[in-house]
Amino acid sequence: MATKKMNKKTESVAVPSVTCAEMQQGIIDRLHKGLATDKNKANNKAWWNATCLAVNELVFEKLTKTHHNHAGKDTRAVNYLSLEFLMGRLLSNNLQNLQVFKVTEEALKGLGKDLYELCDEEPDMALGNGGLGRLAACFIDSLATLGYPAIGYGIHYEHGLFKQEFQDGRQIERPDTWREYGNPWEICRPESIQLIPLYGYVETLYDPTEGAKKIWHAGQKLKGVPWDIPIVGYGAKTVNILRLWESRASEAFDWDVFNAGGYVDSQAEKSRAETVSKVLYPNDSTDAGKELRLIQQYFFCACSVKDILRRFKRANSDWNELPKKVAIQLNDTHPTMAIPELMRILIDLEGLDWDFAWDICQKTFAYTNHTLLPEALEKWSVGLFEKVLPRHLEIIYEINAQFLKNVVEKKWPGDDQKKAKLSIIEESDNRMVRMANLCVITAYKVNGVAAVHSELVKTDLFPEFHELFPTKLVNVTNGVTPRRWLKTCNPGLATLLDETIGDDWVLNLDKLKGILPKATDSKFQQRFMDIKKQNKVEMAKIIKETTGVEVSVDAIFDVQIKRLHEYKRQQLNLIHILTLYKRLLENPDYDMVPRVFLFGAKAAPGYHMAKEIIFALNKIADKVNNDTRIKDKLKVVFLPNYRVSLAEKMFPAADISEQISTAGLEASGTGNMKFSLNGALTVGTMDGANIEMAEEIGEQHMFIFGLSVDEVKDLKTKGYKPYDYYYNNPELKSVLDWLDSDFFTPGHPGLLSDIKRSLLEWGDEYLCLADYASYLEAHQKIDALYRDQAAWAEKAILNAGAMGKFNSDRSIEDYASKIWKLKKFPIA
Ligand code: AZC
Structure with missing residues (x-):
């Protein structure tokens, strides 16, 4: 063409x-x-x-x-290593x-x-679970748009995140076969195939002049086949690539075995090898803890590191140049194996001495932490490591020994407790390798993803490391790409912006400020609200088609879309819904603006409570949506199979954005930004990026509620007693007791009781009951404001207009200047 x-x-x-x-x-x-x-x-x-x-x-x-x-x-480039890229369409x-x-x-x-x-x-290319994977996708869009040399490295999963269906309200997982009809966007690059060793043993050879030399005799080899997806920057000045590795057997099948008649055996190795890139682990925040997962991580890191070195060697022969040409960003601890792999290649294969190799590594890697949840900090058992990656375990031991001796012992002489805390190896009955410690010890910068999160990384997660390396821990607040999350997903609003402030807001989101003076302009308000209405009409059609439920677009669309996790507190939303329902049943004339509560969320298949919450919400939805007594004042819809392409329809249609995590637990959130950008108002806690959003928008234009990070800590220290809230608040008590009845599950009382138990008997770890009253108050304010459409429109416009900061271009500029020291090379 x-x-x-x-x-x-x-x-x-x-x-x-x-x-x-x-x-x-x-x-x-x-x-x-x-x-x-x-x-x-x-x-x-x-x-x-x-x-x-x-x-x-x-x-x-x-x-x-x-x-x-x-x-x-021969430009310096950033290599963004991520086990997840949630690309969507x-x-x-x-x-x-x-x-x-x-x-x-x-x-x-x-x-x-x-x-x-x-x-x-x-x-959808659903090669990710949630926030972390979608962030990686936004970042590679911004890197290309800004003209930075960058490659995303990931896994070419045969099956992306599972497809979610509901059967009698319960989540059923089905395989996602996104490549069934091929993928027109990807290019296979057989010329860049890598061979990856696994298992086996390490031999030590002694050389009188050079000392000990290690040779890893692998027991198995995998073939890594790269698939490239072009990443088009806005304006198409730069097209970078996302390189995804597919695993195959190193030989299609074993000829000798085949010729000897062992047809089945010859196929076995092939299918074993292919398992490595077969599925994305559907765990958000929790560790899968399987041999396959470790192999997956190593396979992808080894392919990527080898590829990076191959490109480096094309134009360089001096290893001193490596940290000048190559930045490697580790997206969480999942790609940590890239560290010992680079050490191994430099020492065992390239013949560099330990100190030189270690110096290179320390100047090359940077690491992003995405969560404080202890269960998400990856650890692998030493035994497993020894079996799968014996040489890497030796290298990790040596990194650890030198760190403890040269750094920790110098700072805190004789302090064995400090050593135990900071060691890469956790000494317990089942000794473990702590991946986060390896990352922090190696990386030249470690960042959190929102201001409050980065502070907590310093004070709560890695305080000793912070004392040791006072300039290492920094913050880069997350952002989202306005190309996908406004221009593409909300063409109505995009056109209004083009006409009002010019069309370059797409590249300079700070320009959105230009609509702030229009917040009180009734004509502009009208257009803004008409667009929202139209988006709600589209959403209502989707709701009808997928669930059969009819919803009114005059109701408040109150939306919570994100992974299902107790710390994100979908169960708090649930008890609010029950409260409203109960009020309506007790008083059919109860005065409230009609509400449509919309949910979208997948639960990790092994996460019992998360699945119970989905089930409960579906059961409550059945009851509420068919109850004629409440005169359509309340609707509850849980849309199945939440994914990027569905999100693109939901953000533009939302009036209310639910960002209600327990303070201190949501590292940042990025959905919060997408909602506001599309003119929804936030009901949220002072957590993650909500705090910075409040700074930009003005807290008075949001519905902030609940305990702050410090108050959460205080309450936990004093001893939190959920029963106090239960007995002191009759409405709360009656709502929770309702869950024990068979009202929502006729003939089967108790099916929803686990939710009540988790909030009382099991201690309500996420403090839902403590925040319940204040959450209800925030919702009262929402109801009151919505009655005044002009006042609502004003706030919605003030929200959208204040979102300039939460743009992934700004995040990438922060990474480029604070961490990567990267220069732009757009096509002339
Ligand atoms: C998420 C965080 O939970 C979320 O708060 C953040 O916005 C997002 O990363 C991007 O930084 N974390 C994950 O998705 N997964 C893990 C393992 O943290």
Whole structure:
């Protein structure tokens, strides 16, 4: 397809624009020549595929240019290692970033096709669990948009995050087969395959001059096959790649065994090897604790490190240059194995001495912590390590010994307690390798993801490390890409912004401030609210189609979408719903603005309480939605299979954003930002990025409630007694007792009792009962404000207009200046 150089409208951005006729021709060509079909035979899937392939022609040209640009200048690049990239769909996003959305829409219309319908054909790339994976996806969008040389490294999972269905209200997990019909966005790169050793033993050879030399005799080898997904920056000046590794057996099957008649055995190794990239572990925050998971992590780190060194060696022969050309960001502890792997390669294979190799590592790695939850801090048993990665265990022991001797002993001579606390090895009956300690000891910078979280990392999580390395721990507040989370997902609001403040807010989100003076302008308010209404109409259709429930768009759409976890407190939302329901049953004229409570959340398959909360919400929904006595004042909908593409429809339709974690436990949150950006008001605790949002928006324009981080700590120290709240608040008591009855599960009393038990007998770890009264008050204020639509609109506009800071471009600029020292290299 021919491309033109410049877009007339925004001359600062070189846009590969195409005419409508060229785009039509491109799509028809791909139908014919790429898919061997034609426009009369093709179904929507084929049309979608052909459109992607036509778009790829624009993308590949820029990809090649970017590659030459970076390789030619031997630029410093950041390598973002993440076990998760929650990408969602790419067609609409790529069209927006290439700035050819409108022309493609027009082209398809001319061919009798609707672009939005075709976009809906695309399966989500669900290669992540939640916040951490979606953040990685936003970051690579920003890196490309800003013109930074960067590669994302991850795993090419055969199955992404499980598909969630409900059976009688209970979550059922089904495999996600996102590549069933192929993936038009990915390019296989067999020329960059890596071989990865595993198991076996270590031999020590003594050389009189060079000393001991270690040779790892691997027991098995895996083949890592790279798949590249082009990442198009907005304006298409830079197209970076996301490189995902697929595991295969090092030989397709064993010929000798095959020839000897062992057909089945020869296939066994193949399928064992393929298991490594078969599934994404569906655990959010908790450790899977399996041999396969360790192998998965090592496989992906080893492939990535080897690939990084291969690229480095193309233009460099001096190892001193490595930290100058290469920054490796570890997205949580999942990619920690990259550290001992780089040490191993430098020492065992490249012949560097220990000190030189260690110096390089300490200048190359940086680590991001995403959670304080103790259960999420990864540990592996020494025994498992010894079996799977014997040489790496030796290296870790040596790093640890030197650290304890040279750093800890010097600072705190003779203090064995300090040593025990900071050691990479946890001494217990089952000795464990603590991955976070290895990361903090090695990395030149460690960051938390919101101001309060980063402080807690210093004071509560790693206080001794902070004392040892006072400049190492820093903050980079998270952000989200406004391309996907506003421009693409909310075209109505995007158009209003274009008309009001100009269309470059997409690249400079601080420009949103330009709408603040309009917050009291009744015409602007009207347009803003009309757009929200329209988005709610679209959402109501989806709700009807997926669940059969009818909801009124005049009701407040009150939305909680995120992974299901007790610390995120969907159960607090649940008891609020029960409170309202009870009030309505007791008084059918109870005066409240109708509410639609919307939920979307997947629970880790082994997380009992999380699954109970889903079940309870579904059972409550059944009852509430069919209860004619309450005159449609209350609806509860739990949408199945929450995912990025569904989120894109829910954020723009929300009036209320529920960000109600126990203070101190949500590292940052990023959904909170997406809601506000799309004009929802937040009901939230002073936790994570909510705190910084309140600074930007003004606390008076949010519904802040609950205990603060310090009050939570105080209460826990004093001894928290949930029964006190239960006995002192009759309404709370009656709502919790309701859960023991069979009201929501006719004929089966007690099915929802675990929720009550967790809040009373089991200690209410997340302090729901302590925050209940204040949560109810916040919701009263919401109800009151919504009655005054102008006042509501004003606040919604003030929220959206204050979101400039929470933009992943700003986060990436912070990383680039504080941590990576990275320079931009956009295509000239
Ligand atoms: C999440 C945090 O829970 C969330 O608060 C944060 O916004 C997000 O990372 C991005 O930083 N963490 C995870 O998804 N997973 C783990 C293991 O922390």
